[in-house]
Amino acid sequence: MPNKQLAMVIDSSRCIDCKACMAACITANAVPVGCNRNWVKDAEPDLAKGAFRGHFQPGGCMHCDNPTCVAACPTGATFKSPEDGAVVIDRGLCIGCGNCIPACPYGARFRNPAIRKADKCDYCAARREQGLSPACVDTCPTKARVFGDLSDPDSEAARLLAENKGRLVRLVAAATDTKPNMYYLGVTEPRNWPVEPAPPTAMAAMTGLVDPLVKTAVALSGLGVLAMLGRQLFTKPTPPHDGHGHAPGDQTPGSGDADRPDNRS
């Protein structure tokens, strides 16, 4: 378990869809044009049910406790931080395979076209190092987004969770609970948009087929070597062909080394 567990608690009923959180994120993290690390989704008013108002739902990477993106990464470049529980990307280790992007049920990851590697929310790591909150949290005019350490009972996020037990919503895909660390207070809409994680065929083939094949081949080879070693240790040697006692200058039969092309390996 991490020493801390950073999380975001969102009262989506406060969101007015101003999208200041998205603009602040782009500015703070130099997110390339056309890409976003966070979002505001909206639910259309359902007049037939007497719902005359729509609903806006801020979101972003959920920094899950069961992160399917981490499971899809072959190098461990994306991992859950042991210090604060955030799901982060080590850009120096990311090889840009893209496996993690479709493995996220929330579409929180994208390929940053400037660095050609995976990118996503890191709770504004650079700002946090300076003691600041994530840009989206700082800029929200209605304070719909609250950020904090759930392991600290005095944090506002932990207090909100404690006060709202029984009316917390976590958005998950129908068949995969990624245990997101993004909590919505009370009613939030839309709710059925997370999709099932879909790691690329290449990664599924690697874990499901190639890895067992390789390990079986190596194991069989190792067993073969052990069998040969056992036979060598416990049986008499066959007549040697070691040429001991012969002069080092002896030459090729026939016409000597000239018979053999110098290029033979």
Next chain:
Amino acid sequence: MRRIKRHDRSDILIHWFNAACWLALLVTGVGLVANPQLNPAGDAYPGAVRSLFGGGPALLAVHIGLGIVWMAGIVLYVAVNFRGAVFFLKEIFSVSPARDVMWMVKKMALMTVGAKPLVKAGLTPDLPDQGYYNMGQKAFAQASVLGGVVIVATGVVMSLSDMVIPASMVWMVGWSVTLHYLAVGLVFAGLLVHVYMAAISRDERPGFVSMFTGHVPEDYARHHHKLWLDGLTGDSGGHK
């Protein structure tokens, strides 16, 4: 007893250069795989190697650097000894199915369970004559060459992924990871047998020594590579 020249200095050099690069690339490369579903050397290995090299990004940089050195060395060898490279490729891909498959079956049996099962199966324990390489050497060399091509091609794709690969081609990077792992794994499986046969098996000791001296005793050559020796002495139509 006469000794017969088997390897050029450049052949010996490229062999040990290749071996050193393989070892270094294997140690660093396995450390770059960090996923509980894979972790071929155990969950603790990636962290340990990364600490040794000053972190994952540094390990990746070292691995890529070693890969470039490896490729450059092989290119240099081909440039210096082109005829040798062609001879090597021609020899390892020249397979006589009837003779070589039977050799492989019999040799595997003799090395592990002995001659009795062969006799019971109605086969003699005598091995069919072999050329410059026996079928076991050919099989491993074929795997090394084909595997090497896959390893280099996929390694280049992965190394260039953040430089030239466009978004529409990202699938190539994902498949390169998988194929790199597959090729290294299968060649490594063969490498275990190769190292045993070369460095530990008493029968092949002169062959191992020849990878330092370049020469083998004549009786070893006659026993293990008769068709090659016959070709050299003009006794029959062996490999020349």
